Amino acid sequence: MARILVAEDDPSVRAFVVSALTMKGHEVVAEEDGGLAAETVDSEEGRFDLLLSDIKMPIMDGIGLALHVAAKYPDIIIVLMTGFADQRERAHGLEALIYDVITKPFTLADLIAKVDDALAGKPVEVVSLGRQAQLQ
Template sequence: MARILLVDDEASVRGFLKRGLELDGHDVETAGDGAEGLDTLTAARGAFDLLLTDVRMPLMDGIALAQEAAAQWPDLVILIMTGYSDQHERAQGLTNLAGILLKPFTLGELRAHVAQALG
């Protein structure tokens, strides 16, 4: 299916979401913060189908990661997860933004959003 980079600073959340997405046949790599996510993207030369990132993280937040990723790899689809509704405005300038998934969400909702974003 798709190659996904999942970026979230909470290890338990990363692991749970990774396993859920792998149920759909996706190849999922993970990173623990935005800086690590950007390093992973750079090492792979942006060769991912989807960047799925949380917003609030140390070192580099998900919006900054998404903005940098969009600038370097304009075809990379981006889906943002956040528990903070005020983050919508910061993300709206991203031309390749597939959506914002508000926390809390179910695994089924995440899988549906990912399928739609990749659709």
């Protein structure tokens, strides 16, 4: 299974995500903000398969974290999470760096399917400016 870094400031969402991914057999490291997650990925020298990060967080948000991780560890797959439409729009333009954005609230099945797809490298269809674009 995969080694996954989770960055989520909401304790209940973080616990749900960690529990779901652990039950699926993944090794999960969780941090409560992007700054701590950046320190963790650096101290682990990028030894993660996937970063699953909330976009809106204190200290360093998920966009900043994604940029940090993608620049230093391009092999880490990045999936962002958000419950805010304006935050999803902030991820627009990062298609080359992130695999996808999962919208909160999501179900256990939604989360597992998105993580499984990302780890399998399946392309994702993203609606961008009214057109369909595929990410690899």
